[in-house]
Amino acid sequence: MSSFDQLHRFIFPDASVRGELVKLSDSLQHIVHNYEYPVQIQQLLGEMAAAASLLTATLKIEGEVGLQIQSEGVVRYAVVNATHEQTLRGVARWDESLTSLPESFAELTDKAILVITITPHEGERYQGVVALDKPSLSACLESYFEQSEQLPTRVRLMTDFSDPENVRSAGMLLQVLPKSASTSEKDSLSEFEHISTLTDTLTSEEMFSLPVQDILYRLYHQEQVEMYPAQAVSFACTCSRERSAAALKNVEKAELEAIIAEEGAIKMNCQYCHTEYRFDSIDVEAIHNGHAGGATQPQ
Structure with missing residues (x-):
């Protein structure tokens, strides 16, 4: 069975670290092919979609997470929303007068901020803002978690647009469990750094070609890892x-x-x-x- 369009949660019980891995294919097609986006915008939406799925999975609420980039650069704004049921939708607007677009994240999002909005079905809405002043979206998200959650967090985001008709994106998130961050901070940070270093060895080719179980074995075969049942990810719009x-x-x-x-x-x-x-x-x-x-x- 394909591991695409699924979110996988896992935990390192001996290290007090949790992880998530998501790979998107069909669900991403609906987002990036809804408009004639340049490939650079498609890739940005692909990273945002994977990130939104990962962030939604970290919450223990029923509701929606929205990632919105507001920029004075090439990208005017880009929005991806994800629900606790792992449904995704997204849209972007850019300076269409340009004949060519830059490749780098920093050039696409000049003078930009990322607004993260958490809207639970019950309770108050929360909104956080982080400056997009780092070279990648993943680094900016790590900064967000450092500021808002004060939990060590590692985020990796990847895209594969080698086939325009079968675009794919993926993401991994590692995070120290909240209960361990205060009780055994030194040990937890050491274990987290070790697992993060292992995770950094994963290549894009491996991410998109290997089943999730093989990815986890390839990275963490010397660690104890417990996996939870996968959750399906799909495109869905809430308009009516x-x-x-x-x-x-x-x-x-x-x-x-x-x-x-x-x-x-x-x-x-x-x-x-x-x-x-x-x-x-x-x-x-x-x-x-x-x-x-x-x-x-x-x-």
Whole structure:
């Protein structure tokens, strides 16, 4: 069975370190092929998708994690959202006037920040901001964990775009278990550094060609490793006709009717999956009378 589009959790019980490994294929295609992105933007979205999956898996909540890059550089913004059910969606905007794009992460995201938003189904939303002032997204995420969680964390992100029709990305995350960070900090850090050094020997070719069990054996055959059941990862968009109608309810009825008179219908297009929702005058009447869904179906 393919190990792509799956998240694998594992733990080093003797070292008080936990790990995650995710490999994306089909779920990534939906994100990067939703728009005619240059390959540099596709690769950035690929890294962000793997990172979002890893970050969501570190949380013990039901809800959503959003990674958003805001930049004054080539990339205007890039967003990937992941849910606790490991569904992903993402979108990016860049300076389309450029005929060629830089290859490096730093040049793509000049004067940029990364906003990490955690939105639980129950409880308050949390938002953290980290400057994208390091040469890679993985290094910036490590800095985020150092600042916000104060837990030693190692992040590796990889992409394989050798086949434009079968793009792939992957990520690994290692982290000291919270309970051990305070009780045996010196030993935990030593063990964490040892495991991190082993992890750094993994090549991109091995990541994308080997099954997950073989990757873990190749890296940690001298360590005790316990694996948990894999969790499927997929693309899914949370847009709906009801959500679009709820947004229209906040717009004056007369303004909506004017748009319909001029254009024949109100058209709302989801930037993540490109589903179009159309609303006519009957729908607007229903929406402002408390029937949020309206009458017609998405086109």
